[in-house]
Amino acid sequence: MSRNFKLTLAYDGTDFYGWQVQPQHATVQGELANAIERITCERVLPQGSGRTDAGVHALAQVASFCLQSPIPPENLLVALNHTLPPAIRAISVEEATAEFHARHSAKAKSYEYRIFRAGICPPFLARYVHHHPYPLDEQPLAAAAGLVIGEHDFSSFAAVDLERGKDLEETNNTRTIYTSDWRREGDLLIYRVRGNGFLHHMVRNLVGTFLLVGKGSISPEAVPQIIANRSRSAAGPTAPAGGLFLVSVEY
Amino acid sequence: MSRNFKLTLAYDGTDFYGWQVQPQHATVQGELANAIERITCERVLPQGSGRTDAGVHALAQVASFCLQSPIPPENLLVALNHTLPPAIRAISVEEATAEFHARHSAKAKSYEYRIFRAGICPPFLARYVHHHPYPLDEQPLAAAAGLVIGEHDFSSFAAVDLERGKDLEETNNTRTIYTSDWRREGDLLIYRVRGNGFLHHMVRNLVGTFLLVGKGSISPEAVPQIIANRSRSAAGPTAPAGGLFLVSVEY
Numbered sequence: 001m002s003r004n005f006k007l008t009l010a011y012d013g014t015d016f017y018g019w020q021v022q023p024q025h026a027t028v029q030g031e032l033a034n035a036i037e038r039i040t041c042e043r044v045l046p047q048g049s050g051r052t053d054a055g056v057h058a059l060a061q062v063a064s065f066c067l068q069s070p071i072p073p074e075n076l077l078v079a080l081n082h083t084l085p086p087a088i089r090a091i092s093v094e095e096a097t098a099e100f101h102a103r104h105s106a107k108a109k110s111y112e113y114r115i116f117r118a119g120i121c122p123p124f125l126a127r128y129v130h131h132h133p134y135p136l137d138e139q140p141l142a143a144a145a146g147l148v149i150g151e152h153d154f155s156s157f158a159a160v161d162l163e164r165g166k167d168l169e170e171t172n173n174t175r176t177i178y179t180s181d182w183r184r185e186g187d188l189l190i191y192r193v194r195g196n197g198f199l200h201h202m203v204r205n206l207v208g209t210f211l212l213v214g215k216g217s218i219s220p221e222a223v224p225q226i227i228a229n230r231s232r233s234a235a236g237p238t239a240p241a242g243g244l245f246l247v248s249v250e251y
Numbered sequence: 252m253s254r255n256f257k258l259t260l261a262y263d264g265t266d267f268y269g270w271q272v273q274p275q276h277a278t279v280q281g282e283l284a285n286a287i288e289r290i291t292c293e294r295v296l297p298q299g300s301g302r303t304d305a306g307v308h309a310l311a312q313v314a315s316f317c318l319q320s321p322i323p324p325e326n327l328l329v330a331l332n333h334t335l336p337p338a339i340r341a342i343s344v345e346e347a348t349a350e351f352h353a354r355h356s357a358k359a360k361s362y363e364y365r366i367f368r369a370g371i372c373p374p375f376l377a378r379y380v381h382h383h384p385y386p387l388d389e390q391p392l393a394a395a396a397g398l399v400i401g402e403h404d405f406s407s408f409a410a411v412d413l414e415r416g417k418d419l420e421e422t423n424n425t426r427t428i429y430t431s432d433w434r435r436e437g438d439l440l441i442y443r444v445r446g447n448g449f450l451h452h453m454v455r456n457l458v459g460t461f462l463l464v465g466k467g468s469i470s471p472e473a474v475p476q477i478i479a480n481r482s483r484s485a486a487g488p489t490a491p492a493g494g495l496f497l498v499s500v501e502y
Contacts (some may be wrong), residue, residue, distance in 0.1 A: 010373060010374055010375075011374050012374040012375055012377070057374075057375070081371060086372065086374060086377035086378075086382075087374045087377060088374060089371050089372065089373065089374050090371075091371065120332060120340050120341075120342065121337065121340065122261060122340065123261055123262050123263040123308075123337060123338045123339060123340050124261075124263055124308070124379060126263070126337035126338060127337075128375060131337075
């Protein structure tokens with residue numbers, strides 16, 4: 001009898017070519033599939049709640065997969081952490097209903113983007129932050145973040161993916177953002193966003209745009225217009241991957 | 252006119268083959284020499300307060316070197332942090348007297364060894380701790396640490412270096428330890444030691460021996476006898492490099 005599993009995992013994305021399995025490169029999905037195969041002798045492709053790009057981290061990514069093996073979830077958890085590289089950790093494993101799918105069943109996701117503000121970034125943080133020691137006005141930054149809350153067509157903040165380009169007209173880029181704010185924690189300036197879904201590069205493009213506001217290049221009031229333009233060229237650049245964390249997925 | 256510099260630097264040692272320059276591998280000393288050359292066009296070999304092994308980290312290693320260049324220390328600091336990889340950061344640069352030598356002038360050093368005690372080690376800590384989730388009795392661990400304080404011949408805790416082996420009889424392995432203790436910080440169990448100098452592998456060999464005490468394999472009272480034996484085989488194994496930090500050097 002096939003059983004469906006829900007796996008929650010954390011990873012340091014620095015040394016992986018993102019989530020999605022690739023022929024020549026180490027990826028999180030690939031490492032996970034290899035570990036499951038070594039443990040159960042079954043080759044499956046674990047489905048993530050979404051792809052994360054190269055260098056992006058996860059505190060609690062969720063993956064689902066079916067196994068014939070009768071291995072108890074608690075044993076699978078221990079075996080995974082013995083088999084996976086230390087940069088990927090299984091946090092919890094549970095049996096799920098047959099209908100559960102990490103991506104299709106997801107109701108909401110939260111991301112965090114961490115910016116280090118002091119002049120010298122400690123080497124132990126360098127992989128996990130975007131080092132930006134230059135002046136930023138945090139008041140308009142906060143105002144801009146609030147203006148993306150709600151249901152919008154976020155095409156201006158979607159990656160221009162060449163392979164997916166042809167379908168752009170047919171793609172629904174409408175998403176709902178529930179919370180969006182910046183907070184300060186010592187030398188860290190942290191953006192936190194929760195929504196029902198996110199387009200490819202969307203959080204990094206939002207952050208890149210907010211940074212333009214913080215630098216004074218554009219005003220917070222420009223943000224609604226950037227959304228209305230539905231054009232990638234209207235928004236700011238893509239912030240670097242290393243500062244981004246997938247924090248949680250809700251079902 | 253030649254000027255002598257004192258540089259304090261922090262590094263994540265994971266991806267380096269230790270401090271000392273090597274022909275085929277990235278080392279901290281090598282990266283530093285390359286950065287100084289790119290900035291000043293002068294080829295120097297910065298002298299560290301001591302070597303750190305592959306995988307060992309530093310919060311405040313000290314290096315000294317002489318330059319003909321009239322570059323102000325504050326400019327050298329900024330230029331170094333623009334040139335060095337993010338895993339190595341210059342914390343401060345100052346001009347020193349001509350007599351100052353990072354190794355010969357050092358009066359005392361402090362090291363920290365970090366052990367992660369919980370069952371699942373977060374991927375963001377994995378490079379910076381020794382993950383040891385197995386039972387440890389912290390009371391005898393603390394007792395054992397106290398018994399190495401004072402002036403002793405620490406030959407039992409010195410690496411058996413084949414290349415230096417011939418001179419072993421002539422080597423003075425006497426060092427003075429001023430403080431040596433364990434403390435608990437959440438899931439971290441941290442050994443901190445301060446002394447007038449340390450032999451190669453000495454802190455990791457002390458920790459490996461204390462862990463034998465914590466596991467109940469030997470009693471704290473065995474430690475003075477291990478010291479008295481002056482034989483590497485009397486002590487415990489070498490603890491992994493990743494948990495070790497050079498914390499500070501005093502002059």
